[in-house]
Amino acid sequence: MATNITAHAANVTTYVCSAIAGSLLIARLVASKFQPKPFDVSFWIALIGLLVLLARVVLTYYVLKLDTASDILAKKHNNTLTSEDLSRLKLGSILSLLLRLLLTTHLWAMNLLLLLLYRRFIRHLQWMKHVITATWLFIGISYVGVILATFLECRPFHLYWQVDPNPGSCVKEYVQITVQGVTNILIDLILMAVSLPIVFVQAHRTAHRIKLTLLISLGLFCIIITALRLAYTFQSGSLQPARTFWASVSVLAATFVANAPVLYGSFQLRKREKLSSRAYAAGNHSLRTRSRTNPTGTYLADDELAIVKHTVVMQTEHVVGEGEGEHSTSHSASAERLDV
Numbered sequence: 001m002a003t004n005i006t007a008h009a010a011n012v013t014t015y016v017c018s019a020i021a022g023s024l025l026i027a028r029l030v031a032s033k034f035q036p037k038p039f040d041v042s043f044w045i046a047l048i049g050l051l052v053l054l055a056r057v058v059l060t061y062y063v064l065k066l067d068t069a070s071d072i073l074a075k076k077h078n079n080t081l082t083s084e085d086l087s088r089l090k091l092g093s094i095l096s097l098l099l100r101l102l103l104t105t106h107l108w109a110m111n112l113l114l115l116l117l118y119r120r121f122i123r124h125l126q127w128m129k130h131v132i133t134a135t136w137l138f139i140g141i142s143y144v145g146v147i148l149a150t151f152l153e154c155r156p157f158h159l160y161w162q163v164d165p166n167p168g169s170c171v172k173e174y175v176q177i178t179v180q181g182v183t184n185i186l187i188d189l190i191l192m193a194v195s196l197p198i199v200f201v202q203a204h205r206t207a208h209r210i211k212l213t214l215l216i217s218l219g220l221f222c223i224i225i226t227a228l229r230l231a232y233t234f235q236s237g238s239l240q241p242a243r244t245f246w247a248s249v250s251v252l253a254a255t256f257v258a259n260a261p262v263l264y265g266s267f268q269l270r271k272r273e274k275l276s277s278r279a280y281a282a283g284n285h286s287l288r289t290r291s292r293t294n295p296t297g298t299y300l301a302d303d304e305l306a307i308v309k310h311t312v313v314m315q316t317e318h319v320v321g322e323g324e325g326e327h328s329t330s331h332s333a334s335a336e337r338l339d340v
Contacts, residue, residue, distance in 0.1 A: 007064040010241040010248070014060045017248040018053055021255035025050040028259045031266035042116045046259070049109040053251065056102040060244055063099055066092030069161045070171040071240050081163065093161035093171075096240060100150050100173070103247050104180060108143045110258035111187050114219075115139065117261060118195045125197060135190055142183040149179040172238035181230045185223050192219045215264065218257040225253045 028046050032038045066088045072081070081089070115135055122128045153175050154160045159167040195216045199209050229246035236242035 005236070005239075005241045005245045007241045010244040011061060011064055013245050014057060014248040017252035018057045021252045022050060022053055024255050024259045024263070025053065028262055031263060034266045035262075040116075042113055042262075045109050045112050045116070049106055049113075049255070052102050052106045052109065053255075056099065056106065056251070059095055059099045059102065060248075063092055063095045063240060064244065066095065068093045068096050068171075068240050069163050069167070070173075070238060072163055073166060073171065074237050074239060086161075086163070089163065090161040097150060097160065099244075100176065100180075101147060103251065104143065104146045104150070106251055107180075107184055107254050108139060108187075110254040111139055111184075111191065113258040113262075114191050115194070118191065118198060121198045122194070122201065125201070128194070128197065131194060135187075135194060138190065139187060142187065146176070146180045146183060149176045174234065174238060177230065177233055177238070177243070181226050185226050188219045188223050188226075192216060215261045218260060222250070222253050222257050225250050 025046050029043065029050070032043050032046075069089050070093075072089060115132070119132050123132065150173070151157075153173055154167065154170040160171060162171075199212045199216070225246075229250055232246055233243055
């Protein structure tokens, strides 16, 4: 299957996956205004992820159009290359390295979004602080490791676009994609392990725990996609169309997994706010249509009437809270629970 992936198919896949992933990121950025802290670190990381995604779409087009030295060697067309062809191959090969840099940056940015989300719910657990710190370090070190593998697998550097004499297998960058794929799988496993306490700390109802478990288990989807990507890349001989095809699928999967919990939480929070507003309006309407006297006929002062209104609102919020989960004692706490 992988060996039959054409440049056109890879381009179309990139456009489709990037469009969906970009829409998710834009939705997340828009939904941030419903969060307690709209412009926190995660907002800027999501924005960077969106910009990287757009840059990757542009680079993908040119890399597939210009071709790379690795693909030319695999097709055995290096005997008829002109100086102009060699110049195009050099540019295409260099851009392919930048393309892999952008891919790594986007995938790792999505990992950071998940870690930032999970940290909000478990940072009060003393023993988890060390785990979170270690995860930060591993994500940072692994990112540097993948970047080094991307640009140092071929030495000297000009081997990346050399076709004659044959530069060897380094132009296929098997080491780079192996390091990238394995470390990304490890990060996914670590993030899933880090998020497990949320199921027991935040959820007190079975239905809520099931929802949280399903959201967290989306990480398995990323692991499966990464494993398939590694397998098909090796099977295809690391041809650029195959690498681009599966990289685009990985981008979509990672973006979906990183943003689904926040988008779901924002939707639930917005839904709760609408229910509260309707209940508040209904309470006000009921109070306005009644006589401003108590059952004994005594006139209620304005401050007494305000207390009654406040009681109606509080009772309504309590009912709404029971419908969604345990009642929150503050708006920010409610928002954090709904984020997952």
